[in-house]
Amino acid sequence: xxxxxxxxxxRGIRVVKKQLITEGKYPVYQNSLEPxxxxxxxxxxxxxxxxxxxxxxxEIGFCNKKFWAADDCLIFTDTKNVNNKFIYYSLLVRKNxxxxxxxxxxxxxxxxxxxENLIIPxxxxxxxxRIVDILDRFDILCNNISSGLPAEIAMRQKQYEYYRDxxxxxxxLKKEA
Numbered sequence: 001x002x003x004x005x006x007x008x009x010x011r012g013i014r015v016v017k018k019q020l021i022t023e024g025k026y027p028v029y030q031n032s033l034e035p036x037x038x039x040x041x042x043x044x045x046x047x048x049x050x051x052x053x054x055x056x057x058x059e060i061g062f063c064n065k066k067f068w069a070a071d072d073c074l075i076f077t078d079t080k081n082v083n084n085k086f087i088y089y090s091l092l093v094r095k096n097x098x099x100x101x102x103x104x105x106x107x108x109x110x111x112x113x114x115x116e117n118l119i120i121p122x123x124x125x126x127x128x129x130r131i132v133d134i135l136d137r138f139d140i141l142c143n144n145i146s147s148g149l150p151a152e153i154a155m156r157q158k159q160y161e162y163y164r165d166x167x168x169x170x171x172x173l174k175k176e177a
Contacts, residue, residue, distance in 0.1 A: 021039070024040060026042040031072040044077075049062050050076070060091045060095060
């Protein structure tokens, strides 16, 4: 289905640098996946997918906590039978399409129409949840050194023990009479 048919895609609301604080409760995303500062208010709920539409146009983000989306962010709200994190992962797979549609100018731009017309699969919600759970676990294993590395070491230890035992276990030879 077209993304615009399954979610409301809204543009964030402008904030200026003098309104920002260096430390605060709500990160502000503008034209990068890195917060440009913090704000005392939020305009997006936790668990929201967003796409940068200027600057680092075409980059895809997901925030686990409430945040402020500035005017160079496209946010996905009021999703209809679609898990917001499923939208995030679906967009990551189609990132090359987004990047191919970024207008290269002094400031790179991505049109909201391109995002609205992007086609993504929409399996049943329980399938979406299962896919998201699996991809989240892979993400933790690949990107979180405190979780991923110990799990990888434990798996390699088991693999080592298995092959060690196989290599050092010999069958008894039958004695010839």
